[in-house]
Amino acid sequence: MLSKKTKYGLKALTFLASQKDKAPIQIAEIAKEENISQKFLESILLSLKKSGFLGSKKGKGGGYYLIKEPQEVLMTDVMRVLEGPIAMVPCVSLNFYEKCDDCPDEKSCSVNKLMLKVRDANLTIFRNNTLADLIQ
Amino acid sequence: MLSKKTKYGLKALTFLASQKDKAPIQIAEIAKEENISQKFLESILLSLKKSGFLGSKKGKGGGYYLIKEPQEVLMTDVMRVLEGPIAMVPCVSLNFYEKCDDCPDEKSCSVNKLMLKVRDANLTIFRNNTLADLIQ
DNA sequence: TGGATATCCTATTAAATCTATAGGGTAATT
């Protein structure tokens, strides 16, 4: 299942990407428009800022704004920050590889074999979709 | 993340599929060979039996055995029983469809749009892989 | 300079899910 965090994060990013100009949008407005708990969204936007997707401005007229152009924001990067590893098991993960302690040999592991295919399929999707592709 | 239940279930199915004949294999043997908690595996095999993948025999010389030929066991079916819906959000699920209560219009939802692509990619993988493909 | 605004940060809680264990019941075989 996709976590609410990822769902909300994607919606917020799309909302920001679909704005005409790049004037900061307040958390409250995004939360209202997208039906998201404001406090929860607050922490999500903060993590998106820390990972380099968003910029922010404090005080009156402040808010969040996209740093890059939507077509430059790859879904691989967004998903890794919001949802975590793309692979369903650590032993097929590119960025978060970890050996299974119960599995003596990966080469002959059926789970490894299947999940490798799943990972590749998902990577293909996420690499070929940017924030721009999610709009409209 | 893939649940342990699914991981263990897949390993058990593969183990049974790679047997020479179709003599029943005991839970204890599968658990030992695949490094799985025996009691946990017990409940997994039971659910695989109830969903029509396995048969069982009680008493001495008893155990579990595959009902169909490995090449006839589709991963779509196995995954749905062990892991649940293949879709990452209910609004793009074929078998477990549910409308999002926070989303006014699916057609214009960015999450829906992306997850539809992910679902199709995963369905393609699971439809084109059988238990036979996981062996060796 | 001070008040209003809005992000930033930490901690905590409530709920749900996952993983595993316990303990006995039931059916089949020898």
Added chain:
DNA sequence: AATTACCCTATAGATTTAATAGGATATCCA
């Protein structure tokens, strides 16, 4: 009749997720 091995329910511990609370910090503007 005893043994074997699956069958079934309940429960507990751990982890993760989702949300809330409360205040600190930075910015703007009159």
